[in-house]
Structures are given as structure tokens and as C-alpha cells.
Amino acid sequence: MTDLAGKRYGEVLLVTPGEAGPQAAVYNSFPLNDCPDALWSALDPHAIAAENGAAAALLNGPRYWLMNSIEKEQQGPQVTKTFGGIEMILQATVLLSSMNPSPFTVNKVSRHTVFVFNAGQEVYELIDPHGKRWVMQTWSQVADPNLTREDLPGLASRLELPDGWSYQPRVLTDELRVDTRTEAAQVLQDNLTNSYSLET
Template sequence: MASGNVTTVGDVFAKRYGEVLLVRVGESGPEACVYNTFPLNDCPAELWDKLDANSIAEENNAVAALLNGPRYWLMSGIGKRDRDELEHKTFGGLEMLKQATVKLSSMNPAPYQPNRVDRKASFTFDAGREIYELIDPDDRHWVMQTWSQTVDPTLSLADLPNLATRLSLPPGWRYQARTPASALHVDTTTTDASVTQDDLANSYSLLPLSISR
């Protein structure tokens, strides 16, 4: 359904996708255009596994191409502003949409460092479904938006509740699983999102203070 110029896609929980990031260096530092297979296809392994990052970078005049996936959504619904205007691109037979632009903290961002993402999107996490969070030294909560098989190809949804034992958390950081009593909405349709990753490449969005408890 649509609300204004925001189109919402529901039932995305645990859906598989992959991303190609084309990195260029701008006046304010490294920046990546993020192309995503969602919702066009489920990133079939026979195509994804054949992608060559060096060739993709050369063909697209980028300083680097990053292959980010496969990944799996953890929210129940995604709203996207101006979805009809998204750029299409094909990499190795995989059709993708340009879904975001990321201001990278460096050419090789370290885990647990925030990056600014212009994604014009809103995420909804249903009440009663377990979520997974990082809590930083300032008591800010970061909700896991996707789990990744980039580092560990066997990582599954069943592993997430006890993931703290596998993470190399920086001093003052914590990981927890909890089940919210009401739905969580992370709305970054009109503002940049703050996104970070753990050392297994799972991605997290910063929760507004009003909904982080």
C-alpha cells in the first residue's frame, strides 16, 4: 500500500537479498551507492557466487565494489519513499535497484562504527517477535535490521538469540535479545539513518530514544 509517496512492502521477515556497493571518493570522503536485489529477486546463489567485485568496479568507474550478502531481513515491513524513481542496474545477471547512499566512515569501515545512510525508508518490527540489539556505552539501542552470511555462511536465525558469545564487543557494549510489547517503527524517510555492523557483518539501525526501551 502507499501513504503519500511512501510505498510499503509487508511480509519481508527472513527474506533473502544481496547488495552491491559501488564506492567513490567525494569531497566529504568515501561514499557508496547501494544496489539491492530486493524486491526484484531473492539473490539466487548461482548468480551471486559468480559476481566479481573487481570487474564490477572497473565496469562502473568505481574505486571499489563491495559484495554485501547474502543477507536476510529481520523487520516485518519496509516503507520506501519515491520507490518508482529508483535506478535499475544489473550485475552478472542479477537485477538490482539503487536503494541508498552511504557516507562511509572510511574506505574499510570497522565494526561498531556508525555510518550515515540516505535510504528514504521506514522499518516496522512487529510486536511479539523477538528482536536483537546492540547497546552502546551511551545506552543507545541499535536494532538488528539484517543478519548476514558474508562472514559466516552458516549463520542462521536460530543463532541470533545467543550471538553475544560469538561477538567481539568493544568495551562498554552489550548485546541482547528481547520481545517488544508494541511494534517498533524506525522512520528515516526524511532523514539519514545511523547504521552500524558487528564483527559478523550483521547490520543495525539506531533506535530513536523514544522507542529504545
Template sequence: MAPTQMRGKRYGEVLLVSVGPDGPQATVYNTFGLNDCPPELWSRLDAEVLAKDHGAAAALLNGPRYWLMDSIEKDMGTQPEVATFGGLDMLRQATVNLTSMNPAPYLPNTVNRNAVFVFEAGKPVFELLAPDGNRWVMQTWSQVVDAALAYDDLPGLAARLRLPEGWHYQPRTLDEELRIDTSSQAAQVLQDDLTNSYSLLAENT
């Protein structure tokens, strides 16, 4: 399965959280591929009701969001799991080991998503550069904190972010295709203080 022309497509997620001996873990359900997360349905979702209805310790609403990669390569299997939340159909996509029930910005979480994110040559990407040399590539921008945040705002985002000491934000245009391959290993994902999400660009990608 290789969804294409994804850049700028809107979606929303529900995370159902359970708590085990190793801390909180969330199962991630995503609207992409089934609907565009219509505002009239998304705005009515109640996290407490969803948690109770699905027997979860908590439910987290993550959206609306917009993809920044151009395509995703992912094996969904023959019968992907579909769940319905407040009238919104969603596909089960990943599990996340959360750093806490309310993860802080700029701290990575481990995501098991078994996917390859593909960014096309000639397209812009938006990155965080960490003091340890790690490079984080924005995979989605978010309207959770700023409901008006748009694609055209991303090149100038450095002026708005409250970056930790030594961190830098930069846009750049790709000279060649960029592939973030976490099909056979867990992804490391963090969010900035506007809840935009970034994937760690590992050396082997």
C-alpha cells in the same frame, strides 16, 4: 510502497564507491523486490570487474543477507533505477557515507535511505546496547563471515561477538510495534564483527 512479510527474506547488495573531498561514498543497489539473490549468480560476482564496468573507485559485495524487520515503508518514486550486475537485477536504494574504504565494526556510517523499518509487536528483535545509552536494532543478519549463520542462532549471539568494552547484546520480544523512521533524516547504521547490520533507535522513533 510498503513491502511486507520481509522477515527472513534473502537479498544481496552491490555498493559502488566514489571518493570525494568528504571521503568515500557508496551508492547501494539491492536485489530485494526483483529476485532472491540466487547463489549461482551471487557467487560469480567479481568486485574488481564490477567497479571497472561501472566506473567506480571500488565495488563492495554485501551479502547474502536476510531482513529482520517485518515491513518497510518507502517511496520509490514512479520509475526506480534498476542496474544489472553479473546477471543480477538490483534497485538503487540508498547512499552511504563510509567511515573508510573498509569500515571497522561498531563504528556508525550515515545512510540516506528515506524509509521506515517496521518491527511487529510480539516478534523478537536483537539489539546492541552502547555505553552512551544508545540502542541499536539489528536490521539484517549476514552470511558474509559465517555462511551458516541462521535466524535461530541470533538469540545466542552474545557468546560469539567480540563486543567493545561496555557494549551488550540482547534479544527481546516487542510489547508493541517498533518503527525506525528515517524517512526524513539520515540513518545511522553499524555492523558487528559478523557483519550483521544495526540501525540506531533514535529517541523520536
């Protein structure tokens, strides 16, 4: 999947108990549709959970991709579901740190993908106290419905960063590939629910 940057989507996470804690099957509207606002706003997570035999349903969106392309290794046949008229594809499984993860808490996501950011693109990174970089993979209008990509370079003033963390934009001199085909991705969100992946 190419030419992703700026494309809108939404996700429904169906949460079930697991041996290692709550886990969620992640259904994503991309590339089937752009998560129409009228349908998305009408979704009822309690009804979705009941209809699908889940402990809970979490609505995650609307969101917008920041990578330029995704390389994905399909794991078996494609599974789709329709939620409130929005068709979605099962794209990943996430082991949740809790039912309501705190900002800057790491979750592990099995997605079998490579996220590709092209050379010359501006990316937005968190740098943790160990010097590891976390690249923003999607920006979110969950917490702030008016957040735009133009806001991202100056976002540091709005983030409630833990001690020792920093945020900065950077223009890539080389292609950046976040390769999680053979190991779980490490993903976290900031206090505005923008999502970041640990750079591999």
C-alpha cells in the same frame, strides 16, 4: 513492502570519492529476486567497478531481513542495474567511514525509509555505553555462511563487543518503527557483519 522477515537479498555498493570521503550507491536485489547463490558467488567486484566507472565495488551479502515491513518514500524514478545476471534497484546512498569500516563503526545512510518491527516479534539489540539501542535490521552470511536466525538469540558469546556494549534479544510489546525519512540512518555492523540501525 511487507512480510520481509527472513527474505534473502544481496547488495552491490559502487564506491566513488566524495567531498566528505568515500560514498557508495547501494544496489539491492530485493524484491526483484533472492540473490541466487550461483550468480552471487560468481560476481567479480573488480570487473563490476571497472564496468561502472567506480573506484571500487563492494559485495554485501547474502543477507536476510529482520524487520516485518519497510515504508519507503520514493525519491525520483527507480534506477536499476544488472550485475552478473542479478538485477538490482538503487535503494540508498551511504557515506562510508572508510573503505573498510571496522566493526561497530557508524556509517550514515540516506534511505528515506521506515523499518517496522511488529509487536510480538523478537528483535536483537546492541546497547551502547550511552544506553542507546541499535536494532539488528539484517543478519548476514558474509562472515559465517552457516549463520541462521536460530543462532541470533545466543549470539552474544560470538560478538567481540567494545567495552561498555551489550547484546540481548527482546520480544517487542509494541511496534518498533525506525524512521529515517527525514534524516540519515545511523548504521553499524558487528564482527560477523550483521547490520544494526540506531533506534529513533
